Structures are given as structure tokens and as C-alpha cells.
Amino acid sequence: RAKADAYLDTVHFSPQLDADNKDRLALVAALTHALERQEFTLNYQPQTDIRTGETAGFEALLRWRNPTLGHVSPERFIPLAEQSGLIRHIGRWVLREACGEAASWSRPLGIAINVAPQQLVQPDFAEEVSDILIETRLAPERLELEITEVSLIEDQEKATRTMSMLKAMGVHIAMDDFGTGYASLATLQAFPFDKIKIDRSFIAGVHANTQKAAIVRATILLGRSLEIPVLAEGVEAEEELAFLRRENCHCVQGYYYAKPMPADRIEGYLASVTDGRKRAAG
């Protein structure tokens, strides 16, 4: 493993990286006990239909708070959970927790859940999802699993087999972070995805950047020709939303509508969206 070797070399020669390595070890050690110590929670961020303004569903996003480390960002601990293999257990917890939460909502909205590459190549992953759907009594059609293309690069055959089994159950599959990988177009060809999520790096300032605008416009058109709905991630500004509306993007998600929120704020959020729309119409 060239990558691991290169890493060890640098650790050996650089005191700074040596400290980073100690941090990593401390994080992994804390992460090992995080599940049993109930340090994880989920936040939920709305996904909005751009035409109707209606909430179509929520994405579940993992949060970790450790008594000594405080809040640790998923950008930091998810890669460690993946490298250490802990992601399988954590991922199973996320699935069960988010499906159970969605099953309790007053409306049958969608629930989108991030799935790590290691989960997808687990031989029994489709069965695990099926068991959780039965246990939580969530209709499979309400579940959308978000996959990044890394999953397909590592073992495309195994990953697409599992994804086909999930699709046969009625579960939807979304391609997350579209545009950031090496082979996004090839990945789209490899599997009939139910949604394309454009990475938020392309959305930030899209209205004022010719390159970003061209890429986002082309992706929306691509989705249209393939008949795959396109969601724009990380919409923060009114101008970004206006651009996406003009370009007929299907769905949006971002701080403009809401930051990821704890489960107990969901019903209140839904009520306020409905009220806002009634006010706007009346």
C-alpha cells in the first residue's frame, strides 16, 4: 500500500505529522467507544422541491460529541471510522436510527442516508437494510441511500450487485457529491441512479461564476436527458436559488432553507413551511 507507506515515512520524519498521528490515534480510540457511550446523534436537513417549495424529505447527518474532545466534525471522523472498520457498526446504527425517526413523522417524506463504501460491499448489506426496514416499519420507497463514486471504484461489481438488490426492494439510490470524483460520468453509466446530487463546491457562487454555471447547467441537462432528478447541495444565497430555478433544477438543499436540525425540530419546521406557503398563496 503505497499510500500507507508514504504516510509512515512522513510520520517518521516530521514532528508535526507525529503530533497529527497522535491526534488520530486518540480520535480512533474515542471513536471505538462512541456508539456504546451513546455519543452519536443525527441531525436532519430538509430537501426542497424547487417548484412547489414543499419539503420532499430530509438527509440524516451524523453528529459526534465526546466529553473530552467536544464536537468532532464528520469531515474528520468519518474517514477515521472508514479506515478503522468502525463505520460498519456506526453505519448500521445510523440506518436504524434514521429509518425509525422517519417512520414516526406525521407525513411520509423521504429519508436520505449516507452509505460508506465499506457498508456497500458488505456481503449482507441489502439484507441488513431489509431487516431494518421491517423492524422500523418504514416503506422502502421512502428510503434513499446516498452513495459516492468511491464505492463504485473500489469494487464496482459487488457494489452494483448490492445496489440492484436494494433497488429491487424499492429503495432509492442517489449519487452524492457529483462532479468531485474522477469518473462521475462513467459512474452514471454503471448504474441507474434515482438522483444526482451536485456537490456544493459548484453551487457556492454559481450565479457569479461562468465556469460553475456552465457545469451546473450541463449537469441539470444531463439529469433531464437521463430522466434522473437533480438536487443542488449547499444552497445558501437567494441568487444561487434563483439561478437553479431558472435552470430547472429539481431539488435543493442548503442553509438557505435550513441547517441540519435535531429530530425534535422537524415537525415544527414542516408546519412553518406549510404556513409560509399558505401565507404566500393567500
Ligand code: C2E
Ligand atoms: P454530504 O453527504 O455531502 O452532506 C452534505 C454536507 O454539507 C453536510 O456536512 C451538511 O451539513 C453540509 N451543508 C448542507 N448545506 C450546506 C450549506 O448551505 N452550506 C455549507 N457550507 N454546508 C452545507 P456534514 O454534516 O458536516 O457532513 C459532511 C460529510 O460527512 C457528508 O457530506 C457525508 O459525506 C459525511 N457523513 C455525514 N453523516 C454521515 C453518515 O451518517 N454516514 C456516512 N458514511 N457519512 C456521513
Ligand code: MG
Ligand atoms: Mg450526503
Ligand code: MG
Ligand atoms: Mg454531498
Ligand code: MG
Ligand atoms: Mg460530502
